[in-house]
Amino acid sequence: MIYLTRKAEFSASHYYHNPNFTPEENHRIFGKCNNPNGHGHNYTLEVTVKGEVDSRSGFVVDLKQLKETMHFEVLDALDHRFLNKEVPEFRTLIPTTENLAISIWQRLKPKLKTAQLHRVRVYETADLFVDFYGEDSQDSE
Amino acid sequence: MKAHLTRRYHFSASHRLHSAEMPADENVAVYGKCNNPYGHGHNYALEVTVSGPVVKSTGMVCNLADLDDFVQREILQRMDIQNLNMLPDFAATVPTSENLCVVIYEILQRGFHHAHPEKVRLEETMMNSFEYAGGKEVRR
Ligand SMILES: [Zn+2]
Numbered sequence: 382m383i384y385l386t387r388k389a390e391f392s393a394s395h396y397y398h399n400p401n402f403t404p405e406e407n408h409r410i411f412g413k414c415n416n417p418n419g420h421g422h423n424y425t426l427e428v429t430v431k432g433e434v435d436s437r438s439g440f441v442v443d444l445k446q447l448k449e450t451m452h453f454e455v456l457d458a459l460d461h462r463f464l465n466k467e468v469p470e471f472r473t474l475i476p477t478t479e480n481l482a483i484s485i486w487q488r489l490k491p492k493l494k495t496a497q498l499h500r501v502r503v504y505e506t507a508d509l510f511v512d513f514y515g516e517d518s519q520d521s522e
Numbered sequence: 523m524k525a526h527l528t529r530r531y532h533f534s535a536s537h538r539l540h541s542a543e544m545p546a547d548e549n550v551a552v553y554g555k556c557n558n559p560y561g562h563g564h565n566y567a568l569e570v571t572v573s574g575p576v577v578k579s580t581g582m583v584c585n586l587a588d589l590d591d592f593v594q595r596e597i598l599q600r601m602d603i604q605n606l607n608m609l610p611d612f613a614a615t616v617p618t619s620e621n622l623c624v625v626i627y628e629i630l631q632r633g634f635h636h637a638h639p640e641k642v643r644l645e646e647t648m649m650n651s652f653e654y655a656g657g658k659e660v661r662r
Contacts, residue, residue, distance in 0.1 A: 397581070410580060429662075476581070477576075480581045483523055509529055509530070511525050513526075
């Protein structure tokens with residue numbers, strides 16, 4: 382099994398707010414991130430796929446296809462967007478780094494043909510990142 | 523849905539690598555410059571990974587403020603700008619980065635209950651890093 386990781390960057394703004402919480406709860410739980418005018422980050426995305434090396438091409442995955450899929454399915458939708466207002470799933474989900482990683486996984490998963498998605502890693506800053514290994518990943522293998 | 527959250531912290535500390543179980547010449551042979559009796563220091567980078575289900579109402583594995591407060595109080599305040607050899611954690615062991623990794627993992631395991639401590643990764647310098655997941659295989 383070979384693992385291949387492709388990186389990309391996008392910039393987006395967001396804020397954290399749960400309409401079911403009182404204003405005080407929202408402020409206590411989300412702190413500065415609760416400001417409805419939003420704030421932004423330069424996100425770094427790492428997509429790791431795995432598979433066996435194809436004997437004819439020597440590839441695990443066609444990197445061009447992976448790159449294009451990341452572009453169409455993720456970057457076109459998220460780059461330079463206000464996540465809460467412009468990305469459908471974040472009208473209801475809070476656009477935390479956790480939910481971004483899950484959403485990116487779900488955007489990519491059905492579109493990737495040859496290789497198997499292994500991990501989506503989203504860096505919100507250099508000092509904070511989230512890894513998602515799929516819906517049915519329970520234990521830390 | 524389960525996700526893994528990793529936060530990176532920084533601290534500086536000194537240590538001396540010296541084992542009471544070895545004679546002086548063996549200490550020099552094993553630890554080299556790190557056996558210097560006056561010690562020396564590093565700027566450590568610490569990565570703490572915790573996991574758990576993403577809570578529906580917050581979108582989070584755990585509140586970052588809770589993790590930051592815990593690490594600040596239980597780890598950074600105790601170790602930053604300190605001599606590691608003086609800490610009770612190293613009364614019986616040598617403060618190598620291997621042992622430091624285990625000590626930090628165990629502090630999290632004992633005291634942090636907002637999410638599951640998954641892994642500790644410690645960079646001693648830009649060239650050396652160490653990972654410990656409580657004896658489990660480290661997940662890639
Ligand atoms: Zn933010």
